[in-house]
Amino acid sequence: LIGIDHLARINDAFGFDVADAVIAEVASRIRARLRGGDVLGRFSGNKFGLILKNCTVDDMHVAAERFLASIRDEVVPTKSGPVSVTASIGAVGVPRYARNTDEAINRAHETLDGAKRRRAGSYSVWRPNVERDAQRRVNIRVTDEIVTALNERRIVMAYEPVVEARSRRPAFHECLVRMERDDGQMLLAPDIVPVAERLGLIRLVDHRVLELVIAELANSPAVQLSLNISPDTTMDPDWWASIESLMRAHPGVGERLIVEITETVAIQDIDDVRGFVTRLKNFGSRIAIDDFGAGYTSFRNLRKLGVDIVKIDGAFVQNIANSADDCAFVQTLIDLARRLQIKTVAEWVQDEESAVMLREWGCDYIQGRLIGLASSQRPWGAGAEAVLPAAG
Template sequence: MAGDTDIPRNPRSGEPRQDAFAAEPLDCAAIMQSAGEAAYEWRMDTDSLTWGAGAAALLDLRDTASITTGRGFANLLDPGNARTRFDAIVHSAGADQGAGVPYQVQYALRSGPRSPKLWIEDTGRWFAGADGKPHLAHGVIRVINDRHEREQRLAFLSRFDALTGEINRWHLTEQLAHVLQEAAQAQTSCGFLLVAVDNLGRVNEAYGYDVADEVISVIAKRLRSRTRAIDTLGRFSGNKFGIILTNCAPEEIGAAAERFLAIMRDDVVMTTAGPVSVTGTIGGVTVPRHAANIEEVLARAQETLDRAKEKRPGSFLAYRPNPEREAQRRANIRATDKIVTALNERRILLAYEPVVDAQTRDLVFHECLLRIRRVDGSLVPAREIVPVAERLGLARLLDQRVLELAIAEMAAHPQLHASLNVSASSTMDPDWWSRLEALLRLYDTVATRLIVEITETTAIHDIDNARGFVRRVKDFGARIAIDDFGAGYTSFRNLRQLGVDMIKIDGAFVQNLTRSEDDRTFVRTMLDLARGLKLKTVAEWVQDEQSAAILAAWGCDYLQGEHIGLARLDWYGTRHDKSASRPDQARA
């Protein structure tokens, strides 16, 4: 190539020497200026301040003549600065051991009285003189307006709600802890109100989320207008505000709550979509009389608010101690621990109750019933477990375990046909569905022998969801039964839409069949309805032969109950074993 002969080369190898392409010396001042930085040196004994290139432009000054001393530079400092370069150096806790002491500080400058703030990050190192005190400092400054704005925004959001400008839940709780501590020490009283904007979900649906946000913002301003200077208002959650009433006697809390309710309901909220009318509901707690710590304050305020909504929306309700409620709460805690422990220790069992043909009394299938084995070996029946588990949100965990046990047993015994109950929470639980699909794929002969039972109340609560549940189960090849049929009074139309295979008549109508004309009429009507829809029927709680004969004569397909056979921890045979109903059989 042209010019190659001008490149210095190694005489032995003929290759270019390593220093042949050596770069020109770096222009550090130009690089710093390009990066938006400026260097300085401050001799503190003479107060002389020397600046590198680009400092004037960086600081929006005509030149650096006014900042050639530390005192001159101090004239640009904004009065609101909490800390400056001088503070970082002179008040440093470090000592110079010969290599200097690093510092970094942020502060604001103003190049003129009406000039905007320039936020500066000042990073440097100071060196001590003979007396050990700061003598010389040098460093670099840069403008960090954008970064400072982001940091301030994040700091604001960590303590305040972006929509309303009021403190957020975390900071409200922090303030509540402080007020609670002061009240306990001074032996005074204060209050905490949990304020909910009623029916905000309907506002979302009718007008959109933007309008709902406008409503929340206006309500916050109204609540703020009715709080005293010593009180604290904060946004607790989506539609809820918390108000700390400092130094407030118990009898004054109700009056304060009524002021807040009035300001919420008396005037409509003007929004971009037009006027919106809203009301509020309030639950209040007197502290420390009725709550000794933050957890109790928040729990009791929420509990009282929930009861106020149930009793009369748009009203105020004050917390009152209730020994029965507290006892129930403690019982719930114990029950939760027992159920979770039983799950973890694999003490969940199945009992099998036979269902027989009403005409021949031959065994058709077994219903799998939940049992928990106590540590002492005794058994807890389903009627003592399921209601508690559903109330505490543990039913879906039990459902998954029952599903696993039932399908495993059916896979091990190809002649076993069985049904199992599913709670309302599990019908929409993706974990239950994924477990069902996985097990039926693993044991592909089980589905046609499986019946899944859902209660009638679950079915009529949301017909569309129930219909989807039925369809998905039947797509796997299993059948669907409605349990406790008659308790929810499902309409003919809904029953037809569901597409189930079987109904199980609620035992409450069957157990008194021989003594109640109303029950006989009701059961016979249901059997006729099912026959018209070509659905199989099971009568539950059959307790005597006379009832069994009546049901068979009316065309009931299957019978279940104490007269037919008790639930046992083992399943038995392909035909019904009548000995199961003998008193000497172990009842599970």
Template sequence: MAGGPTGRPEVSSILAALGGAAFVWDVASDGMTWTDGAVSIFRDIEPASLATGAGLARLIEPSGSIRADILRATAHERRPGEAVAYRIEYGVRASASAPMLWIEESGCWFAGADGKVVRVEGIVRLENERRARDEQLVRLSQNDALTGELNRTHLTAALAAAIEEAARYRSSFAFLLLGVDHLARINDAFGFDVADEVIGDIAKRIRARLRGGDVLGRFSGNKFGLILMNCTSDDMNVAAERLLAGIRDEIVPTRSGPVSVTASIGAVLAPRYARTADEAINRAQEVLEAAKSRRSGSFAVWRPDVARDAQRRTNIRVTDEIVTALNERRILTAFEPVVDARTREPAFYECLVRMRQQNGQFLLAPDVVPVAEKLGLIRLVDHRVLELVIAELAAAPGVRLSINISPETTMDADWWAAIESLMGAHPGVAERLIVEITETVAIQDIDGVREFVTRLKNFGSQIAIDDFGAGYTSFRNLRKLGVDIVKVDGAFVQNIASSPDDRAFVQTLIDLARRLDIRTVAEWVQDEQSAVMLRDWGCDYIQGQLIGLASPARPWSGSEAVPAA
């Protein structure tokens, strides 16, 4: 480093060592004087281009007047000789093909007698590394790390902007949600790294099939959102089929070998059928799920549906009614007798849900349970029914009762905590409780249901499989589960007097169950002839219209059931 006459380093040398350079700009003559460090900052730029303010302005992108603009903006009513600080950033290029050099310039300008700028003194620094870091941070905040496409937040923002623009200019566009089918299977079969490769490859295929103005983003793990600008309904259909074919027809090469995948698409036209980003997303997701449930690799478009909208309004109303009924203790039980097939003496009573409306009328289980299951309220209903049934068992020591449990409740930790607490508070009731689970639950998760059965049997309770025959549970699985009772689906029982096929099916079920030492209940018994046939085949219990339908009155005492406190 060079030193001055006193042995101290020169300012220009210090600046150069720190990666900076100083200048003085005489505005009247437009001449600029630089320290030596300017050569290393403005690489490959001719010194003549830096000799004047106008020459530097011609190099600046995107606006060559940025320096003059900042000076004009701060030049109002200044006193002569007053110094005004400023700071700006800009990019310069030696040529159109040269890389951009990002410059940070800070300094002061000085006012003349008329208050206008007469001289500028400043320092410039090369900020390429900081700029690159900033741009990387921006990219990370806006883009998905795996695919490089927009992340969900910025995709949603782009969708909102597209809706606003389309409404302003009376144009239309399509919003598509593309979901990779069965990605979980790829995760299980090959690992998450291979699934990531599949996602990355599909993103490239989608991008290659989009137009310049279209927008692509990763919506979630296996879903992409696409905004197809200036798109009609016909254009949307063509684009969707092209996208699906591009994914379906080409194998994805991965480090673990080739993987074949398909995708499904749900789409909505906006702003005609979606006036907000949330509405567009919800409707696209709705039809995407419908497409997937219909067939993998398919395409569905959202359209207005009067019946669907009416059903949703009903769901909202019934949801409110169920919650209110729970709060007001208007969820009750009715008791349907199950009798010995030989003696016709009551063996136990099945407890069925009833909801007393505010007008005094009752909604039956088929009106309450399916809606409660669909809307996520069934666990609350099942909790309430459990409380009622345990209270009945505690109040009537000689009675046996059964309750139906929804699929969600079988794995509900809160339900287990409740039953453990109630069993502890009322010794002796567990042995008189029968818990019924549907066959469809049993076949979906054999191991999970076996654990459920084991825990309940440890309390002393018995387990029944309801609606047996409606699904595909094998008798091998029945033995594996260790159930005590099989209830034969009433759809087969109700016609055994007139249908040879139903007779053969029911008789075979009863015979196989008896060989496995599992007791049987025939549901929906409607006539004496059927009851006699069932008895002769060895069926243990029967229930249905012939025996007596469910009633809120306690059959063992003649009084009506009331909510437990």
């Protein structure tokens, strides 16, 4: 398969008619370099299918470079002016590495995608890969496990306390997803979320987490909870339909809900994210940026978005007692946030010395090993008003 790189950019920059002219010219250049008996066809919008007959692996390499050079070495003349174009190639040897047409197309397509990810204008040939095949078997098994766990209501919550830095009184609890396996083993969020995101299941997980958190808020009127949602979920219309329905069914819970989004979300299209934030604030909910400091969000964007809380990435917090750089960075973040009237949470607080430093710098809330790790037991069920002793 030969794929024209970045055709969508050409569409946006020059229009579809220019992109069509580019496609036609690329096809002409490929056709001019075919041998007798080779077959060329249009596969999809920006891709061509090519069959090279009686071709060794070495022949395939030579032919691929010939095709790529013919496309990249001369600009394509169009009515809007010359356009520079490159293409990438994904190839598979048949019948050695593909037993039928579908397998050949799938493997060529997969290899083309890999070539494009690695570098535009490159060539790659399919090879057996034991690790890849093993990972795919794992993906199939884990997909089945997650879907079955969702259907059997084995996706549950654990609650990690977030306390006021000065008084150590509970402020809210962060809800972290857990999955109970058939054998009783409990999988933690780092075991579930990345896999669910990679396999396209995170929307289903986020929907279930939302249902569980809203139900908990409805049953416990004095509790405040936060939940994390993935980047894809922020623009998911079904998630919005669910939260609107749940908010109508349980008036008042919105004011006790904090929704945590990552910096990745915050630096996407600002208008889209601002719309997301505004709709949540209309329910009375607050917005927190999770793992702040790990990405590239500017404080200007935080102010523009109307964020209520920033949670400082624990990677910077955990060593503030021993690292001058982390100390300066965290202190600066807290100071800037305070000037913008944004509350701060320090994650991964490990020891009393760090907690005291954070309190003196004006950090509003802390969470981590010092305060207590996530537990599936509801802390507000008994002794919810217990206060951890403040530092001296």
